[in-house]
Every structure is written in structure tokens, then in C-alpha cells.
Amino acid sequence: MFSGISRTNSLEDYHQESPGEVFIVIKWLIIVCFLLASCANETRDSPADSYVEKVPTTVLDAPSVNGANAAPINRAAVERGEYLLEMLGCGVCHTNGALVGSPDENAPLSGSDIGIAFTTPLLNENPAIVYAPNLTPEPATGIGGWTEEQIVAAFRQGEGQHGNSLVPVMPWPGYSMLSDEDAYAIASYLLHIDPVVHRVPDNVPRGKEASGHYVYFGVYEKK
Numbered sequence: 411m412f413s414g415i416s417r418t419n420s421l422e423d424y425h426q427e428s429p430g431e432v433f434i435v436i437k438w439l440i441i442v443c444f445l446l447a448s449c450a451n452e453t454r455d456s457p458a459d460s461y462v463e464k465v466p467t468t469v470l471d472a473p474s475v476n477g478a479n480a481a482p483i484n485r486a487a488v489e490r491g492e493y494l495l496e497m498l499g500c501g502v503c504h505t506n507g508a509l510v511g512s513p514d515e516n517a518p519l520s521g522s523d524i525g526i527a528f529t530t531p532l533l534n535e536n537p538a539i540v541y542a543p544n545l546t547p548e549p550a551t552g553i554g555g556w557t558e559e560q561i562v563a564a565f566r567q568g569e570g571q572h573g574n575s576l577v578p579v580m581p582w583p584g585y586s587m588l589s590d591e592d593a594y595a596i597a598s599y600l601l602h603i604d605p606v607v608h609r610v611p612d613n614v615p616r617g618k619e620a621s622g623h624y625v626y627f628g629v630y631e632k633k
């Protein structure tokens with residue numbers, strides 16, 4: 411009944427361990443291969459290497475109303491518009507520098523030279539990029555020539571001025587529930603701030619190289 415124990419101590423068993431030595435060699439080979447493979451991975455470029463994480467400013471003071479503006483002022487609506495615009499964070503994208511945490515406080519809401527890329531950084535070396543435009547009432551580079559209806563249609567329905575739909579990086583679907591009263595208050599406010607001359611760069615289609623710098627927006631679900 412103790413035959414099992416006596417057999418582990420027998421010479422025969424030592425002899426039988428030679429296949430085990432082969433396994434040890436194989437095991438070491440696997441470890442070496444694994445180490446080599448992980449070294450190779452370390453030297454391979456990771457898409458994340460080209461990016462710096464940024465903490466953007468999330469709350470910005472909206473610029474004050476310009477009383478000298480020619481259009482008739484409904485002061486209560488304009489003040490409500492200022493309050494809503496601050497709360498909805500429009501300035502974070504529409505103020506130059508704010509996307510990377512250093513807003514240009516001298517030119518609030520006059521558009522961003524920093525683009526927002528919205529196609530995946532893991533696949534597109536040259537992603538599609540949009541630039542948040544100038545929202546001040548400057549006729550040539552801003553929304554100076556727009557009616558309140560056109561402004562509301564843009565930020566509540568995503569209607570561009572050229573029959574185009576605004577890319578939802580501009581979060582208009584999130585603003586679609588704004589009441590008429592609130593939406594028109596925002597539009598009226600925008601038409602009563604100081605105009606700033608500032609033309610943002612043209613949007614860049616996917617595959618084309620952008621001349622300026624940009625940040626990434628997007629939600630990527632692991633497949």
C-alpha cells in the first residue's frame with residue numbers, strides 16, 4: 411500500500427524526470443520570447459505618445475452687454491441670455507484658448523483657432539476638425555449679419571448658414587429642448603456684445619493635414 415511513495419524515490423523516477431528538463435528549457439524559451447515581445451512593444455509608438463492631457467476651463471465669464479449697440483434692447487432678456495450662455499458653457503469652445511485651459515479674456519466668444527478633432531485618434535493620422543466660430547456681432551467674421559431666428563436655428567437645430575448641418579461637436583442636440591424664451595434671450599444677448607474681428611480657420615476634412623493645433627473630442631467604446 412506504500413508502493414506509491416517508494417516509487418517517487420526510486421532511480422527509475424529520477425530517470426523519468428528527464429522530459430521535465432525539456433519542459434524547463436521550453437519554459438525558459440517561452441519566458442525569453444515573452445520578454446523580447448514586451449521589449450518590442452515598449453519601443454513601438456503608442457498613439458497616446460503624441461498627446462498631452464488637458465484640463466479645459468469649464469466656467470467662463472460671459473462678456474458684458476454693449477449698451478451702445480444700435481438694436482433695441484430688452485434688458486431682462488439680454489441679461490437672462492448672458493446668464494444662460496454662461497451656464498451652458500458656450501464660451502469654452504467659442505473662446506480662443508479656452509479648450510486648453512488658457513482663454514483669451516480680451517476676446518471672449520470670438521471663436522477658436524484651436525480645432526476640435528472628432529474622428530478617432532487611433533485610426534486617423536489626419537482627423538476631421540471643426541473650429542468653433544466667432545459668435546460676436548461682427549458682420550464679416552462673426553454673426554453680425556444674422557437674425558435672431560438664424561442664430562436660434564443654429565444652436566437649437568444645428569442649421570448652418572449654407573444648408574449644412576452643424577457637426578454635433580457643437581452640442582446642439584443638447585440645446586434642442588431650450589424654450590423659445592430662453593433661446594431668443596441667448597440670441598439677443600449675442601447680438602448685444604462687443605463685436606470682435608476674428609476669423610477662425612476653415613474646417614478640415616478627414617485625411618487632410620491641419621495647419622494649426624487641435625484637441626480631440628469623442629467617446630470610443632471598446633469593441
Ligand code: HEC
Pocket residue numbers: 495498499500501502503504526540541542543544545552553561564565570571575576577579580581585596613
Ligand atoms: C463643445 C464645443 C461647443 C460648445 C460647448 C458650443 N459650441 Fe457652438 N459650435 C461649436 C463648433 C465646433 C461649431 C462649428 C460646427 C460646424 O462647423 O459644423 C459651432 C457652431 C455654432 C454656431 C454657428 C456659427 C456659424 O458661424 O456657423 C452657433 C450660432 C453656435 N455654435 C452657438 C453656440 C451657443 C449659443 C452655445 C451655447 C449655448 C454653443 N454654441 C456651445 C462648438 C461648440
